Amino acid sequence: MATRLDKEATQDFAEVRRHFPKLLTIALESGNVLFEGDIDIFDQQGVYWNTYNIRITVPTQYPRGVPELHEVSQLIERVIDRHIDKDGWCCVGVSHELFIRAHRDFRIIDFLSEYAYPYLANQSYFMVEGHFAGFEYKHGFGGVIQFYQKLFKTQDFELISKFIDSFLHTRLPRYRDMCWCGSGRKYRKCHLLVINELKKISKTQLKSDLSNFQLIQTPQVPFFKQFRRGMTSIVAGS
Ligand SMILES: [Zn+2]
Ligand SMILES: [Zn+2]
Numbered sequence: 001m002a003t004r005l006d007k008e009a010t011q012d013f014a015e016v017r018r019h020f021p022k023l024l025t026i027a028l029e030s031g032n033v034l035f036e037g038d039i040d041i042f043d044q045q046g047v048y049w050n051t052y053n054i055r056i057t058v059p060t061q062y063p064r065g066v067p068e069l070h071e072v073s074q075l076i077e078r079v080i081d082r083h084i085d086k087d088g089w090c091c092v093g094v095s096h097e098l099f100i101r102a103h104r105d106f107r108i109i110d111f112l113s114e115y116a117y118p119y120l121a122n123q124s125y126f127m128v129e130g131h132f133a134g135f136e137y138k139h140g141f142g143g144v145i146q147f148y149q150k151l152f153k154t155q156d157f158e159l160i161s162k163f164i165d166s167f168l169h170t171r172l173p174r175y176r177d178m179c180w181c182g183s184g185r186k187y188r189k190c191h192l193l194v195i196n197e198l199k200k201i202s203k204t205q206l207k208s209d210l211s212n213f214q215l216i217q218t219p220q221v222p223f224f225k226q227f228r229r230g231m232t233s234i235v236a237g238s
Contacts, residue, residue, distance in 0.1 A: 024037050031060070039117065039120060050075065050127075052073050059102075063105040063107050069111075069115070069116045069119065070090065072088060082126065092115040094143045096147050099200065145216075153194075157213055162180060
């Protein structure tokens with residue numbers, strides 16, 4: 001007899017096929033499930049743009065876990081600036097954001113409407129305009145920085161690091177203390193809400209992000225000194 005989850009998944013997959021009739025569900029012998037087929041892209045006026053052949057990998061812990069999108073048709077140029085790798089794996093968003101999203105049920109239809117379809121539509125836009133529409137995450141740690149800046153609603157690396165560091169060492173402000181961000185609000189009504197989101201990111205990830213943040217913040221002083229030393233030696237040698 002099918003488990004409750006299987007039934008839910010079956011309903012979800014049927015819903016995907018209702019919205020995207022050219023996608024087929026494929027159950028692999030390994031027990032993994034894939035979606036394969038075509039997605040037609042239309043703009044907001046309903047005008048047809050183009051069609052991508054894609055594959056979506058359903059995570060084994062479905063509806064938790066992060067689905068993955070591959071572009072099979074090779075319409076998207078395999079260059080880093082297009083947010084795709086050489087195998088067609090699509091960088092639909094910063095992994096932190098996707099992992100946070102996967103703390104709630106992450107249904108395939110939601111993955112399609114929130115990430116995969118907008119990603120592909122934006123690729124179609126790029127093909128015409130030569131750039132993406134709207135906000136674009138940077139690659140690698142640049143994108144991670146943008147993610148934290150958006151989450152903390154500040155550009156201030158030092159403040160972000162202070163919060164992450166204090167979260168990892170449980171040295172956060174008390175609920176009634178004034179928030180460190182200087183908003184004039186109590187912590188409870190301010191950045192506590194952001195800290196609750198941090199709990200959804202693994203500590204290993206947070207530690208590695210924190211050390212990356214610290215690398216960005218500190219190098220200016222030694223770099224400047226080194227630079228000055230270089231300058232004096234040139235001057236002295238002249
Ligand atoms: Zn990317
Ligand atoms: Zn605050």
